[in-house]
Amino acid sequence: MRLTYPVSDATLGALTEQLRPLLVQAEKILANPRHGDFAKWKAALDNLPATARVTRLNQATVTLGEVLADQQALKQQLMGLHPWRKGPLNLGGVAIDCEWRSDWKWQRLQDHISDLTGQRVLDIGCGNGYFGWQMLGAGAELVVGIDPSLLFVMQYFACQHFAGTKPTNLVLPLGIEDLPKSLTGFDSVFSMGVLYHRRSPIEHLQQLHRLIRPGGQVILETLVIAGNEQQALVPKDRYARMRNVWFIPSSKALVNWMQRLGFVDIRCVDECPTSLDEQRSTEWMRFESLRESLDSSDPNLTIEGYPAPRRVIVIAHKENKS
Ligand SMILES: C[S@@+](CC[C@H](N)C(=O)[O-])C[C@H]1O[C@@H](n2cnc3c(N)ncnc32)[C@H](O)[C@@H]1O
Structure with a gap:
């Protein structure tokens, strides 16, 4: 799997000039990763089976991809990215019951925020990007998530493997100090x-x-x-x-x-x-x-x-x- 962020200028919109260098920086970090488990995580991503890419939003469980035939094999690949902290997620038919019921936090805030329709959103400390999918479901055009934890970024790429391509949720391996x-x-x-x-x-x-x-x-x-x-x-x-x-x-x-x-x-x-x-x-x-x-x-x-x-x-x- 290529660990890249193929995003068009049209999607980045008025933020293109500011965001493009951050995408380049993020790709450089992933091309030269500093974590002993990175090769293991990358192997788990590389072994994910090919699938139709579908994003189902506006529900507590972020559901990505079509249900795949060999659920046991898929579960084993996804377990290679343990621990999963933010969810619930369903990838290719495998339900991932994460440490946090992050949907409860989303429920507590969703009726109070201004309409996200068409918005470009930044999510600082976004974890694996769970909330980014919810933000897209609420109408956001682009979510730029940042999180320095490489494992969470790899979990995001697992999600992205199953997801449709638009609208766009990104998780970059950056800390707030990198902005x-x-x-x-x-x-x-x-x-x-x-x-x-x-x-x-x-x-x-x-x-x-x-x-x-x-x-x-x-x-x-x-x-x-x-x-x-x-x-x-x-x-x-x-x-x-x-x-x-x-x-x-x-x-x-x-x-x-x-x-x-x-x-x-x-x-x-x-x-x-x-x-x-x-x-x-x-x-x-x-x-x-x-x-x-x-x-x-x-x-x-x-x-x-x-x-x-x-x-x-x-x-x-x-x-x-x-
Ligand atoms: C308590 S978790 C919150 C995750 C998610 N936003 C949520 O509300 O469930 C804090 C997150 O911030 C990330 N983090 C730690 N240092 C950070 C930094 N310097 N800049 C951005 N994120 C950071 C961690 O990797 C972790 O995913």
Whole structure:
């Protein structure tokens, strides 16, 4: 399988000049990958059987490809890309029950976002691109997802093997730090599950503000604590066994930060604890999951003694000065 992004200028539209170098950079990274398991993942992709390419959107399970005859062989190939974290997906008739019921997050936000019809969207920390397919289902013309995890990018290419060619969902092996400061003009920018991994949440929010066009929307999803405008948790070390967690604000503090940075029309559209049904170990993600990250005698606490994961969805806009 060729690990390339054959996208026309017409699809990239007004963003062509800005995005073309990023596509080149992404292809270079995949041509010279730095991961010990890459050859194994590539072999799994190369062994996927030929199939009719079909995309079925607007349903909880992103369903790609026609049902193939040898389901057992296909399942084995797809298992070569374990662990599958974001789904549910169905590829060539094989149901992939991922660690996360990401469709629940999509359900919580889909009725609150502005219409994506015809939009060019950026999804930062997009994982395997599950949400990108949902965004296409909601009418987006182009979704540019970025995620530095090469395994998730390979899972995306497995999806792409089964998918129809239009509209376009991309997952590039890039981190937010790879985006040039001058990049701007997206109609919508999603940042879900990323803010708490950033050392400087304020810089992350400033970057989101820069990336959207005037009048465009940001959809921000992140961990929060209960608390007032001035409160945020900075874990001493790990949070729910995760390394690299920096700031977990209250939703009021988060709105305050966003107001100060110039976002307008800021709405918290959902806030809820993460349930053991939404994030769990499955056949397709056999490692430990949320259950093992919580205090076994008090599920309201993480094993480190912090409040258990609770997440907010905030939608905000950049002022349209015209
Ligand atoms: C908690 S997951 C969230 C995935 C998805 N957006 C969701 O909401 O389910 C965080 C994702 O951010 C990615 N990530 C980590 N560092 C990143 C960076 N510097 N830039 C962009 N994405 C990053 C991880 O690989 C991971 O897929």
